[in-house]
Every structure is written in C-alpha cells, then in structure tokens.
Amino acid sequence: MKGYYLGELEELVLLTVGVLFPEAYGISVMDEIETQVGRSLNISAVHSVLTRLEDKGFLNSKMSDPTEERGGRRKRIFLLTAAGKRALEESNEVRNQLYNQIPKVALQFKLV
Amino acid sequence: MSVKPPRCADKFLTWYCRADLLEEIQGDAYELFKRTHQENQSKAKRQFVWNVFRFFRLKNIKRSKSNYSNNAISMLKSYFISGFRNISRNVTYATINIAGLAIAIACCISIFLLIDSFYNLDAFHKNGARIYLLMSKVKIGDETENWARTPYLLGPALKDENASVESMVRIQKMGDLSIRYETHVFNETLWGVDSTFFDVFSYPILQGSSNPLSNKNNIVISSEKAIQYFGEGNALGKELSVKFSDNKIQTFIVSAVADNMIDKSSMRFTFLIPISNYEDQKGKNNIDWAAWARSTFVLLKDQHHPSDFANSLTSYQKLQNEANPRFELRDVEWIPLQEVSARSYDIVDCLSWDLHPVTLIVVSIIVLFLLLLACFNYMNVAIASVSLRLKEIGIRKVIGGSKRQVILQYMTENFMLCSLAIVSGTGIAYFFMVPAFNSLYPINVPFAFSSLNTMILFFGGTLLFTTLLSGAYPSFYVSSFNSLSILKGKEKFGGKSLLSKTMLGLQFVISFTTIIFSLLSVSNRDYFKKKDWGYQQQDVAYIPIHGKEQFFALRDLVSQQKNVVAYAGSESHIGGDDELTNVQSPEKDIQVNRFPIGFNYIETMGIHLKEGRLFNAATESDKQTSVLVNEAFVKKMGWSDPLDRQVTFNGGTYFIIGVVYNFYFKDFDKILEPALLNIVSEDRYNFFVVKSTVGTLDQITGLIQKSWPSIAPDDAYLGHSQQEVFRSFYHDTESDSKIMYFISLIALALACMGLFGLISYNLSRRMKEFSIRKIFGAGIPHIFRLMSQEYMIIVLAAFMIGSAIGYYLMAQLHEAVYPDKMPLPQWPLVLTISMMVISVLLTVASQVYRVVKENPVDTLRSE
Numbered sequence: 001m002k003g004y005y006l007g008e009l010e011e012l013v014l015l016t017v018g019v020l021f022p023e024a025y026g027i028s029v030m031d032e033i034e035t036q037v038g039r040s041l042n043i044s045a046v047h048s049v050l051t052r053l054e055d056k057g058f059l060n061s062k063m064s065d066p067t068e069e070r071g072g073r074r075k076r077i078f079l080l081t082a083a084g085k086r087a088l089e090e091s092n093e094v095r096n097q098l099y100n101q102i103p104k105v106a107l108q109f110k111l112v
Numbered sequence: 113m114s115v116k117p118p119r120c121a122d123k124f125l126t127w128y129c130r131a132d133l134l135e136e137i138q139g140d141a142y143e144l145f146k147r148t149h150q151e152n153q154s155k156a157k158r159q160f161v162w163n164v165f166r167f168f169r170l171k172n173i174k175r176s177k178s179n180y181s182n183n184a185i186s187m188l189k190s191y192f193i194s195g196f197r198n199i200s201r202n203v204t205y206a207t208i209n210i211a212g213l214a215i216a217i218a219c220c221i222s223i224f225l226l227i228d229s230f231y232n233l234d235a236f237h238k239n240g241a242r243i244y245l246l247m248s249k250v251k252i253g254d255e256t257e258n259w260a261r262t263p264y265l266l267g268p269a270l271k272d273e274n275a276s277v278e279s280m281v282r283i284q285k286m287g288d289l290s291i292r293y294e295t296h297v298f299n300e301t302l303w304g305v306d307s308t309f310f311d312v313f314s315y316p317i318l319q320g321s322s323n324p325l326s327n328k329n330n331i332v333i334s335s336e337k338a339i340q341y342f343g344e345g346n347a348l349g350k351e352l353s354v355k356f357s358d359n360k361i362q363t364f365i366v367s368a369v370a371d372n373m374i375d376k377s378s379m380r381f382t383f384l385i386p387i388s389n390y391e392d393q394k395g396k397n398n399i400d401w402a403a404w405a406r407s408t409f410v411l412l413k414d415q416h417h418p419s420d421f422a423n424s425l426t427s428y429q430k431l432q433n434e435a436n437p438r439f440e441l442r443d444v445e446w447i448p449l450q451e452v453s454a455r456s457y458d459i460v461d462c463l464s465w466d467l468h469p470v471t472l473i474v475v476s477i478i479v480l481f482l483l484l485l486a487c488f489n490y491m492n493v494a495i496a497s498v499s500l501r502l503k504e505i506g507i508r509k510v511i512g513g514s515k516r517q518v519i520l521q522y523m524t525e526n527f528m529l530c531s532l533a534i535v536s537g538t539g540i541a542y543f544f545m546v547p548a549f550n551s552l553y554p555i556n557v558p559f560a561f562s563s564l565n566t567m568i569l570f571f572g573g574t575l576l577f578t579t580l581l582s583g584a585y586p587s588f589y590v591s592s593f594n595s596l597s598i599l600k601g602k603e604k605f606g607g608k609s610l611l612s613k614t615m616l617g618l619q620f621v622i623s624f625t626t627i628i629f630s631l632l633s634v635s636n637r638d639y640f641k642k643k644d645w646g647y648q649q650q651d652v653a654y655i656p657i658h659g660k661e662q663f664f665a666l667r668d669l670v671s672q673q674k675n676v677v678a679y680a681g682s683e684s685h686i687g688g689d690d691e692l693t694n695v696q697s698p699e700k701d702i703q704v705n706r707f708p709i710g711f712n713y714i715e716t717m718g719i720h721l722k723e724g725r726l727f728n729a730a731t732e733s734d735k736q737t738s739v740l741v742n743e744a745f746v747k748k749m750g751w752s753d754p755l756d757r758q759v760t761f762n763g764g765t766y767f768i769i770g771v772v773y774n775f776y777f778k779d780f781d782k783i784l785e786p787a788l789l790n791i792v793s794e795d796r797y798n799f800f801v802v803k804s805t806v807g808t809l810d811q812i813t814g815l816i817q818k819s820w821p822s823i824a825p826d827d828a829y830l831g832h833s834q835q836e837v838f839r840s841f842y843h844d845t846e847s848d849s850k851i852m853y854f855i856s857l858i859a860l861a862l863a864c865m866g867l868f869g870l871i872s873y874n875l876s877r878r879m880k881e882f883s884i885r886k887i888f889g890a891g892i893p894h895i896f897r898l899m900s901q902e903y904m905i906i907v908l909a910a911f912m913i914g915s916a917i918g919y920y921l922m923a924q925l926h927e928a929v930y931p932d933k934m935p936l937p938q939w940p941l942v943l944t945i946s947m948m949v950i951s952v953l954l955t956v957a958s959q960v961y962r963v964v965k966e967n968p969v970d971t972l973r974s975e
Contacts, residue, residue, distance in 0.1 A: 005121035006686050025136075025138070025140075026140040027140050027143055027144060042163070042166050043140055043141070043144060043163055043166070043167075044163065044167045044169065047136075047137065047140070047167070047172075048169065048171065051171065063135075069141075069142070069146045069147075070139035070142050070143045070648075071138075071139070071142045073135050073136075073138060073139035073142065074135060074136075074139065075136070075139060076135075076136040094688075
C-alpha cells in the first residue's frame with residue numbers, strides 16, 4: 001500500500017490517461033477531466049501532476065509527431081506503466097473493498 | 113493563417129523554461145491559444161499570458177548548469193585553504209604584494225578622510241540647513257570679486273524687514289589685540305559678534321550661561337584658551353583686559369567657555385565679544401551703509417529660502433552704492449553653510465579655512481595612481497607566479513574543474529590578499545599617516561568617517577576595486593590555459609608575450625609619471641625657497657608697535673647699539689600689511705598696494721633703487737608730495753619715463769621721485785602687483801624695523817624683548833625676523849613638499865618592490881637555464897647581462913614615456929597656476945632613473961649570486 005499512494009487529483013489524472021489511450025497529453029487530459037468530471041483545471045496544474053506521476057513511475061512518455069496547431073511542436077504522449085496499472089487497481093480494490101463492507105442497513109434510507 | 117501569441121510572454125517562457133520541458137509546455141500553450149483564438153482574440157492573448165505565468169514554477173525553471181551548487185560552501189572553503197597555503201608558501205612575495213597594496217590603501221584612506229571631513233565641515237550645526245552666508249559681489253576695477261564682507265547694516269535690515277529671517281549674526285574682526293590676564297600678556301584674535309551668535313550656531317557652551325554675550329563687557333573664550341589662561345579650574349568671572357587698536361584698554365569678564373569644535377568647524381573662534389564694542393570703536397556716527405561686516409550669516413525660518421528676500425536686496429544695494437562708491441556692490445548672494453568651506457577659496461576674506469579644489473584633485477589623482485600602481489604590481493607578480501602553479505591548474509581542470517571555478521579560485525585568493533591589505537592599510541593609516549597628516553596641516557582630520565554608510569561604501573568600494581583590478585586579468589589569463597598542453601609541459605608561461613611586457617611597461621610608466629611629477633613639485637618648493645625676495649631679508653627684524661612713544665623708546669634703545677646698522681618706523685610693512693589704494697594718473701586708474709613708511713625704511717629693508725632717488729629726510733617736500741613706485745607700477749601704467757610724473761590718491765597730488773626694483777610682499781605664487789611707497793609722520797607708525805650686522809640679530813631682538821615690558825606694558829611682544837614673514841606660506845609649501853616627497857618615496861618603493869618581486873620570480877624560473885649555461889662555461893658578467901637585459905629595456909622605455917608625461921603635466925600645471933615661469937630642473941630624472949637602475953641591478957645581483965653560489969647540479973638534478 002505504502003508507496004502507491006495516490007492523491008485524489010493524481011488518481012483522476014491517472015485514470016484519464018488510461019481512458020485517453022493512446023492520445024493522452026496535457027491538453028487532452030485537461031479537456032477530458034472537464035467534460036467527464038466537470039472540473040476545470042489550469043494546464044500548468046495538469047502538467048505538474050503528469051510530471052509528478054512520471055517521477056513516481058506510474059506513467060511514462062514519448063514524443064508524438066509534430067502538429068500544425070502547436071506551431072510544429074511535438075506532443076508528449078503519456079502512457080500507463082505497469083506500476084501505474086497496479087496503483088489504479090489497488091486503489092480501485094481498496095475502494096470496492098471498503099464500499100462492500102458498509103452494512104446494508106447503513107445505506108437504507110428508510111424511516112424506521 | 114499565422115496568428116502569433118503575445119511575443120513578450122512567449123520570449124519570457126523561452127527564457128525561463130527548462131530546455132527539456134520547453135517543447136511540450138510551449139506546444140500546449142500554443143495549442144490552447146489557437147483554440148481560443150478562433151472564439152475570442154483578446155481572451156486568447158490574456159489566457160496565453162496567464163498560462164505562461166502559471167507555468168513559471170520552480171520545477172519548470174532552468175537550473176544553473178553547474179552540478180556543484182550544494183557543494184559551493186565546501187568548495188569555497190577549499191579555495192580559502194589553498195589560497196592560504198599559497199600565501200604561506202611564498203611569504204616574501206605575498207608580503208611584497210600586501211605591503212604595496214596596504215601602503216597605497218593607507219594613502220587612499222588618509223586622503224579620503226581629509227576630503228570626507230572637509231566636505232562635512234560645519235555639519236554639526238543643528239540649524240545648519242537653515243543658515244546661509246551672505247556674499248557680496250563687489251566691482252574691483254573691471255572685475256567682480258566675491259567678498260565675504262557685506263554691508264554692516266545689511267544683516268539687521270534684513271531681519272527687521274523680512275518675515276522669513278528668524279535671526280542673523282554678524283562677525284567682525286576686532287583685530288589681533290593684546291590681552292592681559294594679571295601680568296601675562298598675549299596677542300589674540302578677537303571677534304565681535306552679535307548676541308545671537310549662539311542661537312544661530314551650535315558651538316556647545318561648556319561653562320556659563322546660554323546667552324553669554326548679552327552684556328557689553330562679556331567675553332566668551334574657547335576651551336583650549338581657557339586652559340591656557342586659567343588652567344583646568346573655573347574660568348567664569350575672570351577678568352581680561354584688552355587693548356584696542358586705538359590704545360584704549362577695556363576690561364572684559366569671562367561669561368562662558370565654549371567648545372570651538374576644532375575638528376568639525378571650518379571657522380575657528382577663540383575670543384568672542386559683543387559687536388557693540390566694534391560700534392564704540394568706530395564711533396556710532398560713522399556706521400552707515402559704507403561700513404562692512406566681515407561676515408553676515410542669516411538663519412531662516414523653516415520652509416523658507418533666501419530667494420524670499422532676494423527682491424529686498426536690491427534696495428539695500430542701492431543704499432550701499434550711494435554711501436560707498438569706491439567698492440560698488442553689484443549683487444548679494446547666499447551660500448548654504450555646508451557649502452561655505454568648499455567654496456571659501458573663491459571668497460575674499462572668508463572666515464572658513466580654505467583648501468583649493470585643485471589641491472584636492474591633484475592629491476586624489478596621485479593617490480589613485482598609487483593604488484593603480486600597487487594593483488599593477490600585484491597583477492604582474494601574480495602572473496609571474498602562475499608559472500609555478502601551472503601543473504596545479506592543469507590537474508584542477510583535468511579532474512573536472514570548469515574555467516569558472518579556476519577564476520573563482522584565483523579571485524578568492526585575491527580577495528584574501530586584498531582584505532589583508534585593507535586591514536593592514538587601515539592600521540598604517542591609523543598609526544602613521546593620519547597623525548603625520550594632522551601634524552602638517554592646520555586642520556585635525558579625525559580618524560572617523562562622516563557616516564557609517566560612507567565608511568561601508570568606502571571600504572567595500574576599495575575592496576571591490578582592488579580585488580577586481582588586481583585579480584581579474586591574472587585569473588582570466590590563468591583559467592584560459594589548455595590543461596592538456598600544461599600537463600604535457602608544452603604550455604609556455606607567458607612572460608615573454610607582448611601583452612605581459614606591455615603590462616609591465618605600463619606599470620613603470622605610471623610609477624615614473626608619479627615619481628617625476630611629485631619630485632618636480634618638490635623642486636617647485638625649493639625654487640620658492642631660494643627665490644630672491646627683492647630685498648635683504650636677512651638680519652632684519654620687525655616689531656609691531658602702537659604709537660610714536662613706543663617708536664621713540666625703541667629708537668632710543670637701539671640707536672646706542674653698535675651692532676645696529678639701520679632702523680626705521682613705518683605704518684605698513686612688507687609682508688605685514690599694506691593699503692589697497694586707488695591711484696590716478698592722467699592716463700590711467702589702477703589699484704596699488706601702498707606702503708606708508710618712515711624715512712630710512714627703504715635703506716633698512718635693503719630695497720634696491722632702479723632709477724631716480726630715495727626719500728631724503730632733509731627735504732621737506734619728500735614728507736608731503738614724493739612717492740617711490742616699483743617696476744610693476746611703471747609697467748601697469750605703461751610709462752617709459754616714470755620720473756617726475758604726477759599721480760593722485762586719497763585726495764593728494766604726488767610726484768614720482770624714483771623707481772625701485774620689484775620686491776615680494778605677497779606669497780610667491782601670486783603675481784607681483786604694483787606698489788607705491790610714501791612717507792607718513794611718526795604718530796602713525798605701526799612697525800619698527802631694525803637691521804643688524806651679520807649674525808647679531810638675535811642679540812638685538814633679545815635686548816628689545818627684555819626691555820619690552822617697560823616700553824609697552826599692555827602689549828604682547830610680537831617681533832619677528834623678516835625671514836619669518838612668509839612663514840605661513842613656507843610652512844604650507846613645506847608641508848606640501850613633505851607630502852610630495854613622501855608620495856614619491858612611496859611610488860618609488862612600490863616600483864622597486866614590484867620590480868624585485870617580478871624579476872626574482874622570473875629568474876628563479878630560469879634557474880635551470882642559467883645552471884646549464886654555467887656548466888658550459890658562461891661567466892658571471894654574461895649571466896648578469898642575460899638576466900638584466902630584458903628588464904633594463906622595459907624600464908628605460910617606460911622611463912622615457914613616464915618622465916615625458918610627468919614633465920608635460922607639470923608644465924601644464926605651471927601654466928595654469930603660477931604667474932611666472934619656473935624652471936623644470938633635471939635632477940628628478942637623474943634621481944629616479946638611478947634609483948630604478950640600482951634596484952634592477954641589486955635584484956638581479958641577488959639572483960646571480962644564487963646561481964654562482966649554488967652547485968648547478970642541485971638545480972638540475974630535481975625535476
């Protein structure tokens with residue numbers, strides 16, 4: 001568990017990178033989070049999360065082909081690594097595990 | 113379509129962003145910009161700028177290229193250690209370097225302190241910012257002079273009629289008067305001042321009331337005079353009797369003892385009495401707009417400026433011009449108190465002591481040159497010493513030291529040396545130079561800076577200046593070596609390169625210029641010393657007297673002495689005082705220094721007659737209508753036959769009966785002005801002059817001094833030999849020439865030190881070569897020639913250039929400052945070059961001695 005700790009935003013970004021495979025880069029991640037989650041982020045925030053995840057080894061990256069709208073610059077495409085996959089699985093597992101342990105009664109909002 | 117985001121922001125991004133992140137970040141920013149741009153142009157721009165700022169994060173910012181950032185402190189520590197080891201390995205050279213720099217820095221400190229204290233004189237007055245000196249612009253002939261004198265009535269008129277003037281004080285010189293306390297008589301300068309003196313100025317009162325000049329017979333004395341007169345005890349209430357110039361004796365009571373702030377004030381007062389005494393002396397009726405006060409200071413109210421009363425000055429000016437057409441007041445100006453001392457050289461009769469800015473500039477330039485010289489010395493020795501450290505630099509570079517680090521290392525060593533030099537320089541200045549300086553000049557330069565900021569700025573500036581100047585070139589030079597060729601032993605040390613030869617030459621040019629220039633100014637002083645005064649100043653004494661009774665008494669006394677050659681009385685005296693008189697002839701009006709004298713004065717003083725005749729006591733007309741003039745007078749009038757011409761002055765008509773050769777009655781560096789001598793009666797005599805046979809003057813003056821209390825019980829004896837007339841001038845020039853001697857000595861010492869350091873370094877590098885030569889049979893003269901040749905050529909070339917510059921500068925200075933042409937002697941050249949040649953030869957000789965003494969095998973065996 002320790003070492004795979006993911007912050008909430010980190011987890012969100014990591015998931016989005018997985019969703020967008022193989023077209024995940026700064027702006028697409030930002031856009032996807034906005035449409036799917038409704039959270040509008042600044043591009044620099046997305047960048048810092050992405051590099052942090054790369055430093056932790058959950059992501060790796062490669063440069064794409066240059067595109068015209070970027071003034072002939074390449075994109076940095078992010079991909080999930082095995083460690084990233086495991087981190088996602090684990091956090092998912094932990095959540096499910098915890099969710100399943102909630103007593104049924106606690107979720108029944110009926111008048112007793 | 114090419115839409116570009118804002119350029120500034122884009123550039124900023126490129127500038128700060130890490131190279132490996134730039135493409136991605138800039139790409140994203142561009143893409144977002146393009147996208148928004150299709151909807152809204154200005155929003156896109158705003159967004160782009162905003163994004164650029166948001167990307168400005170620590171992790172995106174470029175790192176400095178060095179990987180040693182966390183290592184810097186320990187690296188610096190290592191530089192200090194290696195620097196220290198280097199210094200201790202070459203103690204001799206380090207000492208030479210540090211000593212040279214320290215001496216130069218000590219000079220800098222002393223001169224800076226002088227300038228600093230000079231420009232901060234009078235800063236202690238609490239109201240200083242509101243005090244102004246009034247200055248008259250007076251028409252003299254065709255020119256306008258600045259006078260510290262202002263109309264006597266101007267001050268009170270300004271105060272009464274202008275609301276902006278809070279207070280004013282006039283200062284009037286009462287004269288150099290005899291003051292008697294019990295049986296002791298001293299001659300002192302008394303100043304009459306308004307009772308507001310201590311309100312305007314902030315001289316602290318040590319004893320007595322805060323308003324000590326309220327009573328007419330009050331006198332305020334300075335603390336050191338109080339000690340001189342009354343000892344350490346209480347001075348208040350003591351009685352002093354003063355004999356005024358009209359021989360009236362008046363008693364004053366000490367009402368206060370004040371500190372005259374000798375280090376901090378540009379004006380120096382020892383005795384102050386109320387100015388009403390001056391009005392009594394002069395007679396109340398005689399005081400009108402024609403009378404002058406020696407100085408008038410006004411104290412303005414807060415938030416006021418003298419321009420507030422500028423308009424009213426015109427009306428006073430008119431009053432003055434009507435009352436005193438002889439000295440026409442053109443204008444009245446004002447000078448803030450803080451600026452008075454700096455401008456006093458330009459103001460006639462200013463109370464502040466003056467230091468001509470030219471002196472300051474010349475001295476500062478010379479001192480800067482000394483500092484430059486010391487830095488050059490350092491630089492040259494440092495470059496020379498590199499030869500011994502080439503391997504070290506090579507290794508440093510090979511194991512990964514960057515060029516920057518080598519520079520840093522050398523700079524650190526440099527910094528250490530310069531700091532040591534500054535510390536020891538401060539010590540030298542504190543213990544030797546500033547005390548020596550104070551003993552030579554009338555002011556007392558305290559060893560203190562005017563403010564903490566000045567001190568920090570000065571020391572910081574000096575440290576930075578010397579470190580950079582002396583260290584920049586060597587460290588860049590050293591760091592540029594190619595490490596491979598150093599280690600292979602291919603790198604030739606650059607002692608033979610043109611650049612380092614030029615540097616060496618430049619150093620010597622500077623030192624020769626300094627030495628020659630200062631020696632020449634010493635020779636100027638000598639020239640004045642030997643200068644013909646135009647009369648016989650030896651064996652003549654003069655004694656200031658009051659009234660004809662004293663004259664007759666002295667005459668009776670000396671006329672019986674067999675050693676007395678001649679004696680005379682006079683109203684004015686050469687070198688004492690004279691009267692500026694406007695003399696008219698049919699052709700011209702000129703300003704003349706007039707000497708009203710008694711019969712026999714010219715003979716006693718030994719003034720030489722050029723044509724015509726001298727005064728004859730038997731001729732009645734000589735008492736009334738005859739005058740003698742000097743050559744300058746004739747020249748100014750433009751006459752070719754001056755005899756029997758008619759001139760008028762002070763309402764009388766006179767005939768010129770003779771012309772005398774020019775004689776000096778003012779300082780020698782001033783132009784010889786026209787002079788006129790006429791006869792006055794005995795009751796106006798102020799001086800008694802006596803000429804003795806050779807070598808007996810002391811006996812005569814001793815006799816006079818012994819009987820003086822019976823001749824003049826209320827007067828101090830102020831007799832002097834005529835040779836002392838210009839003593840203040842000679843004292844000043846003496847001090848100047850001592851300083852110049854000192855400076856040239858230092859320059860010479862610095863040059864010799866530099867030469868020694870350099871030559872011995874270079875020669876020790878070539879020891880192997882000389883040893884081999886010796887083995888092959890080279891004789892001592894041959895080795896000697898080889899060793900010294902190179903330096904001799906540089907020294908001689910530099911000598912020629914440097915001495916030419918020195919002579920040229922001095923000639924320019926002469927032209928600008930001194931009226932008559934002065935000789936530029938040759939002896940400084942001989943002295944300088946022989947000193948330098950001797951020091952080269954001695955240095956070389958000591959090295960040759962090493963070669964001769966040592967077994968060549970010892971030098972050659974080790975690698």
